[in-house]
Amino acid sequence: MELADLLRGSDATTVGTLAAQLEVSPRTVLRDLATLRERGMPISGEAGPGGGIRLERERGVAAVHLAVTEVVALWLAARLSREASDLPWGEAATSALSKLLASLPPAKASDMRVLCRRVIVGPPSSSTIRAGAGLPPPELLRIFEEAFSGGFGLAFHYRDREGRETNRKIEPHGLLVNTPVWYVLARDVEKGEPRMFRMDRIARPRVVRRIEFRPDFELIRSQIPEGPEWRSLAG
CATH class of the missing domain: 1.10.10.10 (Winged helix-like DNA-binding domain superfamily/Winged helix DNA-binding domain)
Structure with a gap:
């Protein structure tokens, strides 16, 4: 560098x-x-x-030093764009990102693979889900990214599909993307059980740094829907 x-x-x-x-x-x-x-x-x-x-x-463009989360964001954007439709330069984008990933230092590449394994991408949401889905609170994206990448807990107010409201504290182990909707694949801290939370049903989120965790890939796998179309961002 x-x-x-x-x-x-x-x-x-x-x-x-x-x-x-x-x-x-x-x-x-x-x-x-x-x-x-x-x-x-x-x-x-x-x-x-x-x-x-x-x-x-x-x-050409000189090399740019990107953080692991920035590389993952580019990879996710290219993956979603490619699967949504056959856009021009889709293959070129994939090729360019592959070269970028190959150029990462070993330690950074390892961190990136771990983060990508925690992101599960599937087909677009059904028309029914899209019709009923709202927008997440504006602050949720930043707060989720901090907790997810840093291995910290997440607390929020949640309204489930039946309209019941509760206060939750979780470990955000995985992210399931069902565009335009996404879900947090988590362990409920109080119950100690796997739970899935839809982004638009979350309110008043905050990072809880006293809760720390290491990614649990078994917990993530247990919540992935069946079918070959659901794959981790790592491949």
């Missing part, structure tokens, strides 16, 4: 200069330059006066 940032900040430089700036050997710089080229950075090198190492900005 430091090497890529140096290349972005200069018109042209040399392997020796880069090695001195990074306090590594020229061989290390050459190896890392090769790695950046393999990942798609348009780096060129010319010998002699006026030459050197440079980033060819007009040839």
Whole structure:
């Protein structure tokens, strides 16, 4: 990342200069330059006066450092778009994201796979569900993302399909996407049992940091509807 940032900040430089700036050997710089080229950075090198190492900005977009949650968001958006209809450039989007995923450092790629396994995507909602579905409270998306990604509890007021209202505290282990509706696949903290909560029936959500959990994939699997069309975002 430091090497890529140096290349972005200069018109042209040399392997020796880069090695001195990074306090590594020229061989290390050459190896890392090769790695950046393999990942798609348009780096060129010319010998002699006026030459050197440079980033060819007009040839493409330089690498962007994305958080795990940002990569997962892009992957989910592309997956939903592809399954909703055959849009132009759908295959190109999938190919580009595959290259992005392949370029992630091992630790970040591992975190991303764990997060993707917790997201279950199925077919669009039925017309009946769509007709009766409302919008979640505006703050729910941000609060759910924080609790889901950070492994924290979630508390909220819930109204079930029969109109009964309760206050709940849960561990948000999974997310089930049935566009445009989505559900939290959870463990009820007080009852200790799996529960599914629809997003538009949730009100007054808040993160409960004193409740911490590790993802329970058995609990997630136990709540996935039957059928091959329901698959995790990890594949």
